[in-house]
Amino acid sequence: MSPRKSVIETAATRTRIIECALASASADGLEGVTIGRLAGELGMSKAGVIGHFGTKEALQLAVLDAAVDRFIRRVPARVVGARPGAERLAGAFGEWFDYMADDHRGCFLTSVATEFDDRPGPVRDAVIAALSQWSAYILDELGAAVDSGEFPRDTDLDQLAFELNGVALATAQAVQLHHDPLAATRARRALARLLPS
């Protein structure tokens, strides 16, 4: 059989690489991550870095996966206890806003979505898949809100999701570009107007 501990070690290094790449990509974009710079920052050789993934594109996909995982753990996972519908939705968006405001980090997935919106390929596909999942989540909760009578039955849920997304995008821009300390506050105010509390 194959060795065990080495697998663990590998995973640890992989994680280190991915986290470093994630930090790098937050500043320079996912395409702006280079193996050489990554190796320098990690004190490794280029071959040692890319050996874990094979190609740069595979590394990009791994970074994207990690970002999605982090987002899920940080946002929807924190509101699983909330009542489905408007309450859970408001909670999720609130968590998202706070997440973005942390360290003026903004939203990595949103940035990558913009970066790859005109670049066909596996990365773009993965971004779209992740965003679709998130969109489905929102529509699910909006549906629950309608079912429980929080919204009128003829509410245009797609329209509402569109506008909620807009609030999040405006928040991301305010945080990342303008370092606006009021971003989260404005976001919550906009949210309150869209979702009945």
Next chain:
Amino acid sequence: MSPRKSVIETAATRTRIIECALASASADGLEGVTIGRLAGELGMSKAGVIGHFGTKEALQLAVLDAAVDRFIRRVPARVVGARPGAERLAGAFGEWFDYMADDHRGCFLTSVATEFDDRPGPVRDAVIAALSQWSAYILDELGAAVDSGEFPRDTDLDQLAFELNGVALATAQAVQLHHDPLAATRARRALARLLPS
């Protein structure tokens, strides 16, 4: 004195380069524009391309300037005849939405804003300056709307501008990433909810 005709010739080539770079940057980002590829597409040498600007950064700034000019001609310039306030504002945003929907082009300035939001330098400064100008324009019109009684006097104009910006960003994403044909429609619907018609 300096030669005259050559200046005209230079400007024509410069324009050609900038327009080609603008198209290229719409897909690959402003940093993704390379001198060599540009030269190939234009049937020129690399030196002939970069000679007009000196450095790649100067080229990027020129492209950004051109994009700003194009935006101004296409959006605010078209509504100078409209009544100041909500009407002009609604007209401007409507033009913007249509502009974005054309060829699924989206908004170049918005994309570049995301691309450079964490990259200090002249390009980032220019992006922020352009966005600030646009923001000031919106706040001006919102102020006019308050003055003319279209909005209550205690309206939070910054909040309203924030939410309007969110609608535009959501539209850009819907157009560029999802190629959503309903983007402009959704945008107008959201706009109508924010601005009294």
Next chain:
DNA sequence: TTATATTACGAACGTTCGTATGTTTTTGGC
């Protein structure tokens, strides 16, 4: 016509890119 800028060119610079190939070090199971 002559002198001066301007424009674009070909070629090369040093650097960095992503990737591929062996070799050495470390690891885990016997």
Next chain:
DNA sequence: GCCAAAAACATACGAACGTTCGTAATATAA
């Protein structure tokens, strides 16, 4: 302690990067 597997290494590759140089061609001004 020994051996296979895995990990990280050093090195090298061709290609592309932005930039610089000197030069030929062109257009303007005197």
